[in-house]
Amino acid sequence: MNPKPKLAVWKFASCDxxxxxxxxxxxxxxxxAEEIEIAHFPEASRAVMxxxxxxxxxxxxxxxxxxxxxxxxxxxxxxxxxxxxxCATAGGIQALRNxxxxxxxxxxxxxxxxxxxxxxxxxxxxxxxxxxxxxxxCPISKEQLVEVISAFLNGRKPNTPTHSVCMECKLQGxxxxxxxHGTPCxxxxxxxxxxxxxxxxxxxxxxxxGPKETPNVASLSHWWNQLGVEREDILRxxxxxxxxxxxxxxxxxxxxx
Amino acid sequence: MKRKSRTIKVDYxxxxxxxxxxxxxxxEGHLKDVKLKIFEPPRFFEALLRGRRYSxxxxxxxxxxxxxxxxxxxSSSHAMENALHTTVDGQLRALRRLIxxxxxxxxxALHIYMLHAPDFLGYPDAITMAKEHPxxxxxxxxxxxxxNEILKIVGGREIHPINVQVGGFYKAPSKQSxxxxxxxxxxxxxxxxxxxxxxAKLPMQDFQQDYEFVALRHPAExxxxxxxxxxxxxLDIDIxxxxxxxxxxHVEHSNALHCIHKxxxxxxxxxxxxxxxxxxxxxxxxxxxxxxxxxxxxxxNPFQSIVVRSIEVLYACHEALRIISEYEVPPKPAIEMxxxxxxxxxxxxxxxxxxxxxxxLDEKGNIMDARIVPPTSQNQKMIESDLRKFVSxxxxxxxxxxxxxxxxxxxxxxxxxxxxxxxxxxxxKRN
Numbered sequence: 153m154n155p156k157p158k159l160a161v162w163k164f165a166s167c168d169x170x171x172x173x174x175x176x177x178x179x180x181x182x183x184x185a186e187e188i189e190i191a192h193f194p195e196a197s198r199a200v201m202x203x204x205x206x207x208x209x210x211x212x213x214x215x216x217x218x219x220x221x222x223x224x225x226x227x228x229x230x231x232x233x234x235x236x237x238x239c240a241t242a243g244g245i246q247a248l249r250n251x252x253x254x255x256x257x258x259x260x261x262x263x264x265x266x267x268x269x270x271x272x273x274x275x276x277x278x279x280x281x282x283x284x285x286x287x288x289x290c291p292i293s294k295e296q297l298v299e300v301i302s303a304f305l306n307g308r309k310p311n312t313p314t315h316s317v318c319m320e321c322k323l324q325g326x327x328x329x330x331x332x333h334g335t336p337c338x339x340x341x342x343x344x345x346x347x348x349x350x351x352x353x354x355x356x357x358x359x360x361x362g363p364k365e366t367p368n369v370a371s372l373s374h375w376w377n378q379l380g381v382e383r384e385d386i387l388r389x390x391x392x393x394x395x396x397x398x399x400x401x402x403x404x405x406x407x408x409x
Numbered sequence: 410m411k412r413k414s415r416t417i418k419v420d421y422x423x424x425x426x427x428x429x430x431x432x433x434x435x436x437e438g439h440l441k442d443v444k445l446k447i448f449e450p451p452r453f454f455e456a457l458l459r460g461r462r463y464s465x466x467x468x469x470x471x472x473x474x475x476x477x478x479x480x481x482x483x484s485s486s487h488a489m490e491n492a493l494h495t496t497v498d499g500q501l502r503a504l505r506r507l508i509x510x511x512x513x514x515x516x517x518a519l520h521i522y523m524l525h526a527p528d529f530l531g532y533p534d535a536i537t538m539a540k541e542h543p544x545x546x547x548x549x550x551x552x553x554x555x556x557n558e559i560l561k562i563v564g565g566r567e568i569h570p571i572n573v574q575v576g577g578f579y580k581a582p583s584k585q586s587x588x589x590x591x592x593x594x595x596x597x598x599x600x601x602x603x604x605x606x607x608x609a610k611l612p613m614q615d616f617q618q619d620y621e622f623v624a625l626r627h628p629a630e631x632x633x634x635x636x637x638x639x640x641x642x643x644l645d646i647d648i649x650x651x652x653x654x655x656x657x658x659h660v661e662h663s664n665a666l667h668c669i670h671k672x673x674x675x676x677x678x679x680x681x682x683x684x685x686x687x688x689x690x691x692x693x694x695x696x697x698x699x700x701x702x703x704x705x706x707x708x709x710n711p712f713q714s715i716v717v718r719s720i721e722v723l724y725a726c727h728e729a730l731r732i733i734s735e736y737e738v739p740p741k742p743a744i745e746m747x748x749x750x751x752x753x754x755x756x757x758x759x760x761x762x763x764x765x766x767x768x769x770l771d772e773k774g775n776i777m778d779a780r781i782v783p784p785t786s787q788n789q790k791m792i793e794s795d796l797r798k799f800v801s802x803x804x805x806x807x808x809x810x811x812x813x814x815x816x817x818x819x820x821x822x823x824x825x826x827x828x829x830x831x832x833x834x835x836x837x838k839r840n
Contacts (some may be wrong), residue, residue: 154581164450165452166449166475166630167472167475167478168474168475168476168825169472169474169476169478169568169569170475171477172475172476172568173568173666175519175523176553176557176567176568178550178553178554178557179460179550179554181536181550182536182543182546182547182550183537185536185539190534190536196524196534196535197533197534197536198533198534198813198816199533199534199537200835203551215450215451215452219450224458233719244472245452245454245457245469246452246453246457246470249453249456251458252457253458254453257453257456257457258451258453258456260453260456261451261453262451262455262460262659262666263658263659264659270450270451275703285694289471289642289823290565290569291475291568293571294567295602346566348587349566349571350571350579351564352565353565353571353572353579353580354574354579354580354742355571355579355580356707358571360569379493386461388461388462389466392465392469393466393472
């Protein structure tokens with residue numbers, strides 16, 4: 153029998169929520185561990201097996217000079233590398249510094265700025281290394297994570313739709329909050345995967361899965377305008393957890409005062 | 410051969426949330442220095458909140474921590490309501506306690522079964538432990554899932570729930586959806602009782618400390634969201650006076666700010682503090698279970714925190730069932746807020762201890778200044794102090810043994826380093 157493939161989980165600047173998603177697979181975790189060797193997962197185990205690793209899950213964005221070097225090492229010891237979550241795929245909420253002066257940010261939070269080592273920008277993993285697959289979301293969806301692992305083990309492409317949250321609402325039969333209640337919603341331009349939770353809870357989508365493939369962001373912001381949303385609030389809506397994702401960033405720049 | 414001096418370095422602490430390291434300096438067989446180093450990269454939340462709407466704070470601050478997002482959503486919501494002179498009560502207040510029960514059950518079960526218990530039984534992780542104790546690990550996972558189910562139904566999803574807003578919720582759950590939760594919670598309450606009995610029998614080190622415990626205290630209930638801030642050494646203040654009594658220091662070896670009680674020094678927040686300061690507020694059934702399992706009313710041994718967490722899981726299941734049995738759908742899912750200027754404070758009990766927020770708003774309700782003091786930065790000094798006393802007893806051990814012991818002393822606090830940056834590789838230096 154061949155040895156089990158080895159799984160590694162890596163963390164960069166993040167909240168730990170996406171790697172926690174693996175531990176949140178309460179029904180599947182022990183079965184997953186039967187099929188794949190959890191070889192490097194410091195949040196869950198003090199036992200570390202040496203690389204190379206067959207599957208690496210990378211959480212978090214690059215924000216320090218040290219991490220910019222570390223991600224290169226992670227790539228070198230990983231055969232198939234998947235970035236998980238908005239921080240890893242788009243820079244995360246901490247990429248809001250990219251629109252400001254980071255020195256000012258450091259002064260606001262820390263008494264002794266000279267102790268802090270940080271980069272000017274928070275960047276996605278794909279800006280530093282070749283990424284084999286990206287899983288979106290803040291946080292990622294548990295079902296999609298299990299799908300990615302299962303597809304990897306079976307040597308097939310993961311089945312994760314690239315359409316919009318809007319489409320997920322239609323598939324579920326959720327009444328459109330924008331049409332029916334005039335609630336501003338990012339669903340038409342946001343990548344599917346969450347299961348369109350927000351509209352089902354009577355709120356507009358806030359874009360935590362980032363832009364879908366070929367989104368028409370300008371058209372949607374025009375519609376928001378028609379609903380009476382102030383320019384500065386359109387700017388804020390586009391600049392949250394995926395602010396540095398290009399379609400969101402480009403349109404948000406048009407709303408900068 | 411006896412080495413007189415050595416340095417032990419643990420470069421990456423395992424089974425904690427976030428990134429930290431530990432340095433231990435031993436000279437001439439005496440402990441010279443212990444440093445808990447947090448190298449989790451800074452993410453500047455207080456800075457990036459400036460200029461955002463008051464209403465955005467719950468969703469943004471949730472992203473500080475994927476393990477305890479509710480703590481951030483609750484502290485920020487309460488702070489904003491305080492700034493805008495609004496009080497949330499009735500069923501909406503009860504729903505907030507219910508969602509917090511979910512987070513305590515989920516976070517505590519994760520720590521008890523997956524992060525902490527393997528230390529007591531000598532396993533590197535829960536998955537290895539599951540090979541010899543499959544039923545125990547399965548019970549832990551199902552218990553954790555029961556907590557997550559509350560988050561999913563009331564909050565929309567387990568991590569970074571979407572249903573919380575300043576003033577209440579976007580949608581109030583139906584009676585039926587909560588009734589379905591109750592079925593699994595009845596099982597969870599029994600499983601929590603088993604958990605208390607199981608953890609109480611784990612091999613336990615005797616390491617009694619003279620802590621200053623700090624926690625919320627409410628006149629009528631075990632604290633989640635509200636109360637005065639009290640300590641075991643006489644502090645009793647309104648949360649708005651937090652800054653008068655506590656201060657954060659920025660030290661060179663850490664990206665987390667160290668918090669101290671002015672004039673007193675290090676203090677201890679979390680389950681041990683909450684339990685020891687609020688034992689009398691636990692329902693008689695829970696009190697009785699604690700005493701039957703030989704847990705004292707004031708618990709000062711951090712290794713016993715695993716038993717105290719189990720007691721809190723039992724309480725959270727009991728409280729969740731009470732709230733569900735008395736639930737009526739509120740007339741509106743949220744109180745309508747009026748944006749305006751103000752200063753507001755919020756302090757709630759995250760699974761790891763008090764999480765304090767303060768915001769200053771301008772006339773449009775935009776955030777001008779934000780301050781967030783997470784539980785782990787408050788415990789950081791106490792952890793170092795524990796380590797100093799703890800390590801001294803074990804200097805004769807090999808580096809590998811000593812490292813594991815130190816990790817255990819740290820894991821007692823269930824530290825969340827992602828929160829605190831604002832945990833652990835070990836570096837032991839023996840010359």
